[in-house]
Amino acid sequence: MSLRYQIENVDVEKKVAEWLAWDQNAVTRSEIESLFNENKFNELKKRLLSRMEFGTAGLRSSMGAGYSMMNDLTIIQTTQGFSVYMLELSPTVRKRGVIIGFDARHNSNRFAKLTASILLHQKIPVYLFSAIVPTPFVAYGVRRMNCEWGIMITASHNPKEDNGYKVYYSNGAQIISPHDKCIALKIEENLEPWSTSWCTSVIENSPDCKDPYHEIYASYMEDLRKLSFQQYMSGPTLNATTQLRFTYTPMHGVGYKFFTDAMKTFGFQSCIPVLEQIEPDPDFSTVKYPNPEEGKSALDLAIKTANESNSTIILANDPDADRLALAEKQPDGRWHVFDGNEIGSIIGWWLLTCFKVLHPDTVSDAYCLASTVSSRLLQAIAVKEGVNYVETLTGFKYMGNKSCDLLAQGKKVLFAFEEAIGFMCGTNVLDKDGISAGVVVAEMAAYLNSKCISILEQLESIQNKYGYHVSINSYFICHDAIIIKQIFERLRNYGTSEQYPATCGPYSIKYVRDLTTGYDNSQPDGKAILPTSKSSQMITFTFQNGCIITMRTSGTEPKIKYYTEFCSKPDSGFNKEAVKRELQKIVQCLIECFFEPEKNGLIYRED
Secondary structure, eight states, X not given: OOHHHHHHHHHHHHHHHHHHHHOOOHHHXXXXXXXXXXXXXXXXXXXXXXXXOOBTXXXXXXXXXXXXXXXXXXXXXXXXXXXXXXXXXXXXXXXXXXXXXXXXXXXXXXXXXXXXXXXXXXXXXXXXXXSOOOHHHHHHHHHHTTOSEEEEEOOTTSOTTEEEEEEEOTTSSBXXXXXXXXXXXXXXXXXXXXXXXXXXXXXHHOTTEEOXXXXXXXXXXXXXXXXXXXHHHTTTHHHHHOOOOEXXXXXXXXXXXXXXXXXXXXXXXXXXXXXXXXXXXXXXXXXXXXXXXXXXXXXXXXXXXXXXXXXXXXXXXXXXXXXXXXXXXXXXXXXXXXXXXXXXXXXXXXXXHHHHHHOTTOGGGEEEEEETTSOTHHHHHHHHHTOEEEEEOSSHHHHHHHHHHHHHTTOEEEEEEETTTEEEESSSSXXXXXXXXXXXXXXXXXXXXXXXXXXXXXXXXXXXXXXXEEEEEEEEEOOOHHHHHHHHHHXXXXXXXXXXXXXXXXXXXXXXXXXXXXXXXXXXXXXXXXXXXXXXXXXXXXXXTSOEEEEEEOSSSSEXXXXXXXXXXXXXXXXHHHHHHHHHHHHHHHIIIIIOHHHHTOEEOOO
């Protein structure tokens, strides 16, 4: 037996003793005890010798025993450190308080109550939702209740084994650096549970714990009404009388009640529910992945329901209702499942068009935003129509905070989106919101239908006018962090040291932007304009033919993602199919030359 092995086992034994001294949850205590008694030291090392990293996305991991997983003890440790940071940063938190919500996943309610009780013991007022809510309700509630912070217990569309801890600042947007680093430091300084941290009875007894559910619900729906274009034009008549039939699924999550009432707020009749999926189910029993972004495989039951109900449009939320998927039945009977770029482009067109009708004299103060890996079609629309366009790093934390900055300057933010089916319509919620996006799409569809135009036909009309922007986005799964790093380091030392590739197969590369290192050869000084982060991998290649490809790691999943887009101007002579064929060739070269999936043992995305 090696000395290193003996030392590591001693470290594990110390951590086991520490865990059993601190953890008061019988289930997770038993889990650690069983692993120890069965001499499963490798598993214990994974669970106890490393911690979940608190980042701008908060926490997200599998549930189970150990410091690397979501459980009662790690929730307590996180909230203890977070509360210390709250009080050090701004003592006014004891007046303004914190709003806390939770989804329908296993343990979400329990984690929310533990979080609330720790804050209450610290004399920090808490607005704790009494029932499951969509994630956008917490983002909305921060500003509505004038809170200092917001916390949402959710893992969004992750597998059923996962849960998470998402944080919002007083501006209603997700936190950005340096908050995450400061919170992480305070967590490390406050790991041992305080004497009161396991006591949740304070929730029932404290006058500082209030339920915001009914107030937020009513206020959200009232503010949502302002996004309805029809109320300004002809009232809700068109929405109420449309012949379209909408099928809706919340994907076993929280959305059904909220989306149904949102449709009523816009004047629509009831949508057709996917009965097997409308009740919250933390096991997501009818889908392999509770992620509508996966396309048709996630929408099988919705398509079946729609076909049986003579419905031509499917609207789907993910389990915490902050994302929206869209599908439309075509005249030949097939279903077109729109990708995130297509949905973002058509919602952006609709909101921009409506705004110009209602406010023709203030277009120069209007803004649309998108992440750097999203389609440039929205940019083409905005530029041609005289609206400002802002590109941000990937993630709504950046778009939400940028929107807040623009609002402070007296600007109007119409829309923001990311290709991962996240959409922010207006600024009621400074984060992606699948509820509001869904009813906005429904109203747009009703309007187009009154003109005998389908959503897909309108998208094609937009592309004819502003240029074909064809995207192919996907990912590989890789559970080995060392291999992931090697893939990106190889691209930074392609052939020779510190040399990026000049070609990908037969395709010449014009510019390289590396937001991990800060390199960008399209800039005169060789430095990237967008913020950089050494903690994540992200490289963008701009080709001589205009194609743009970004490779990046995911902050919440074991994936290497790629985003590709090839554009042709309206007068280029290229049709959409020609553009698509050329992009498919480029993507194949990308996979073979840069990813090398067989060599690196990468797992292809399941279609």
